Amino acid sequence: MLRVVEAAFGDDEGPTVARLVRALDAAGSTRASIVVESDDDEVVGHVQLSRSWVDAREALVDVLVLSPLSVAPGHQRRGIGAALLAAALAEAERLGAPAVFLEGDPGYYSGRGWSAAGPLGFTAPSVRIPGPAFQVMLLPAYESWMTGALVYCEPFWATDCVGLRDPRLGRLGG
Ligand SMILES: CC(C)(COP(=O)(O)OP(=O)(O)OC[C@H]1O[C@@H](n2cnc3c(N)ncnc32)[C@H](O)[C@@H]1OP(=O)(O)O)[C@@H](O)C(=O)NCCC(=O)NCCS
Secondary structure, three states: OHHHHHHHHHHHHHHHHHHHHHHHHHOOOEEEEEEEEOOOOOEEEEEEEEEEEEEEOOOEEEEEEEEEEEEOHHHOOOOHHHHHHHHHHHHHHHOOOOEEEEEOOHHHHHHHOOEEOHHHOEEOOOOOOOHHHEEEEEOOOOOOOOOEEEEOOHHHHHOOOOOOOOOHHHHOOO
16 A cells, blocks of 8 residues: 555655655554555555544544545546545545545645635644645534634654645745
8 A cells, every 4th residue: 555655646755655654554543544456456546534633712623634645657547536535535424524634736626525724714734735735625523613723643743744845835835
């Protein structure tokens, strides 16, 4: 499974994202890890859900973060990414999570029902997350008071997998 993560994210980011996967597992922060296999039992897609919190005024709210989402380069553009997103959201709903957050290209996620989280009352865990990339899916357990800052669990910080650092952030004008 780590192989598909490394292949999808490439030589630059792959090793760091694989470290995140291992750190989330080791910390007990993983809530779901879903894979898609090819006909010959090779893992060609993977998505992970882990615990984080929304620090609302009334209470700390358990939420989920969807990261990473990986499809092997040779298997992309066949709907595997969409299927993994659907499976992850079904699992998040089954787990009773009120919301799932992610950092991602709005070009990919906005057409799949995700919304910019900022305008809905959430604050990103870092100023290095470009506004449009900070996205959320609200689930049936969500209640209107559950807004506030998203607080990532520790492995995201330990592996430095939060937002973008310069020069990529600078190029986006963040
Ligand atoms: C993003 C990713 C998971 C999509 O997986 P996939 O199986 O190809 O996704 P689907 O087949 O469901 O959808 C493919 C469509 O999304 C589009 N797409 C992929 N990445 C996109 C992006 N960043 N912005 C806009 N559209 C994107 C493709 O062009 C394709 O559209 P088309 O079918 O109209 O040509 C895959 O490209 C991947 O693993 N990328 C590298 C890792 C990554 O960036 N993960 C997401 C981090 S948030």
